[in-house]
Amino acid sequence: MGRLFAEVQPQAQPFGWPRRNLFIQPLTETTLRKGLERYACVRMMLGLDAINLEQGAEGVSVTVRDAAGQETTIKADYVVGADGGRSTIRQLIGVELRGETYADRWLVVDLKDDRLYAPYSAVYCDVKRPSMSIDLPYGHRRFEFRLAADETDEEMQSPENVERLLDKFYPEGTPRPTLLRSRVYLHHTRVADRFKVGRVFLAGDAAHLQPPFFGQGMNSGLRDVTNLGWKLAGVVKGQLKPAVLDSYDVERRDHALTMVNVAKMFGVLYSPRSRLTEALRDIFFRLIQGLPSVRDYILQMKFKPLPRYTEGIVVPRDGMEKDGPVGRMLPQPFVETAEGRRVRLDDAIGNWFAIIGVNRDPQAALSPAVRDRWLAMGGVFVRINRSRAHPDAKQVQEGTIVLDDVAGAFRDWSLRLPDAQCILLRPDRYVAAICTEQALDATADELVRLVA
Numbered sequence: 001m002g003r004l005f006a007e008v009q010p011q012a013q014p015f016g017w018p019r020r021n022l023f024i025q026p027l028t029e030t031t032l033r034k035g036l037e038r039y040a041c042v043r044m045m046l047g048l049d050a051i052n053l054e055q056g057a058e059g060v061s062v063t064v065r066d067a068a069g070q071e072t073t074i075k076a077d078y079v080v081g082a083d084g085g086r087s088t089i090r091q092l093i094g095v096e097l098r099g100e101t102y103a104d105r106w107l108v109v110d111l112k113d114d115r116l117y118a119p120y121s122a123v124y125c126d127v128k129r130p131s132m133s134i135d136l137p138y139g140h141r142r143f144e145f146r147l148a149a150d151e152t153d154e155e156m157q158s159p160e161n162v163e164r165l166l167d168k169f170y171p172e173g174t175p176r177p178t179l180l181r182s183r184v185y186l187h188h189t190r191v192a193d194r195f196k197v198g199r200v201f202l203a204g205d206a207a208h209l210q211p212p213f214f215g216q217g218m219n220s221g222l223r224d225v226t227n228l229g230w231k232l233a234g235v236v237k238g239q240l241k242p243a244v245l246d247s248y249d250v251e252r253r254d255h256a257l258t259m260v261n262v263a264k265m266f267g268v269l270y271s272p273r274s275r276l277t278e279a280l281r282d283i284f285f286r287l288i289q290g291l292p293s294v295r296d297y298i299l300q301m302k303f304k305p306l307p308r309y310t311e312g313i314v315v316p317r318d319g320m321e322k323d324g325p326v327g328r329m330l331p332q333p334f335v336e337t338a339e340g341r342r343v344r345l346d347d348a349i350g351n352w353f354a355i356i357g358v359n360r361d362p363q364a365a366l367s368p369a370v371r372d373r374w375l376a377m378g379g380v381f382v383r384i385n386r387s388r389a390h391p392d393a394k395q396v397q398e399g400t401i402v403l404d405d406v407a408g409a410f411r412d413w414s415l416r417l418p419d420a421q422c423i424l425l426r427p428d429r430y431v432a433a434i435c436t437e438q439a440l441d442a443t444a445d446e447l448v449r450l451v452a
């Protein structure tokens, strides 16, 4: 069926996990929801509609209505509007979702009990009927088809029509899957003009909408909450100052916009408007196949823009150059604990601020005043030793976590960045600062003043 003109198959796992993951979103959401049961402080209230919101200097009041029409007012210090693309909260705080909605309609078909052997996500970039076939776990498969202007939603969503569209994908003799649902969607490329107004934040589809071509809608929402979660937790617990919350908009909005634009660009690639643009695209991709670096760029998904914070919770001294590590996520290698357990870095250092000393104990380089303020903020100290170092390397001040660089990641780090002897890490594992041992006291002091 067609000819392959480009392929994506990333192998590297710089952050400790595969770069592409296929899953069933409702199952993931069920798991996340169940995970809330671990926290006695969380009260889940379902089936309520937020209908009004008022905020002042002291807090926010949200009015909710239940199915019986009963209204209740909930008071909170902060509110996160994660209520989807039609967000009521966004409207109530007067924020606009700027961008475009396309006239193209796409039919999305979800199937179960699928026995077709096509273990990949394929995009058929055909002028007449661009379509996608996505292999999902648990025997599920998703198809997407662009509809022509004269095709109606009702006609195209019908089970008979879906069967007809599937004919071309299922060779004779392959059992047909069961239809779960078929729905027609419009695509939007829209981003809210602000992600924070006073004590109210927008996250997920409430803050940005993009076509599903790049598979980044939910991912962008997860990036929002990863950025916002620790800041809100720190402020509510009194460990961080409220000004930290302003960095949410500064850090997240630009990247959300970039992802929306990349998804839009993929849409153009996937849905050529004429045979001429289709032919030009194919020639372009055939030509670049001969250029190993460009081929690698596509194959390894290096085109995916990674977030980089140049403003917000970063100490912009060293490491701010174009390919510098400050403001970027720290790679996550495997390390070995003092007890000999091989774990991912995140599992070894906890989930809050950390200062990592590469082959040195960062605690030893701090003045008592800065050290105490770092500890008061809940920060930890970590010494990562070159693998199988001399036993002396395990001598550290009380409280410093000692790890062995079994994967050699920090050896490579220090060869590339010899002056980055200390890494100041945020709870979301973005690098807030790097410095030499001599500059650590001043750098840590600056970071503590920025956030606490």
Ligand SMILES: Cc1cc2nc3c(=O)[nH]c(=O)nc-3n(C[C@H](O)[C@H](O)[C@H](O)COP(=O)(O)OP(=O)(O)OC[C@H]3O[C@@H](n4cnc5c(N)ncnc54)[C@H](O)[C@@H]3O)c2cc1C
Pocket: 025, 048, 049, 050, 051, 082, 083, 084, 085, 087, 088, 089, 108, 185, 203, 204, 205, 206, 212, 214, 215, 216, 217, 218, 219, 220, 221
């Ligand atoms: C066809 C398709 C394919 C996609 N594929 C991908 C993909 O491959 N990868 C990816 O990352 N993303 C993908 N997405 C996008 C992804 O599904 C969304 O980005 C994600 O679900 C958004 O999550 P959310 O929690 O922000 O909003 P939603 O999932 O819309 O959840 C909002 C919630 O708020 C509730 N709510 C709304 N209004 C109110 C109110 N007034 N009061 C109280 N509650 C309210 C709703 O009931 C709902 O529970 C796809 C989307 C579509 C349509």
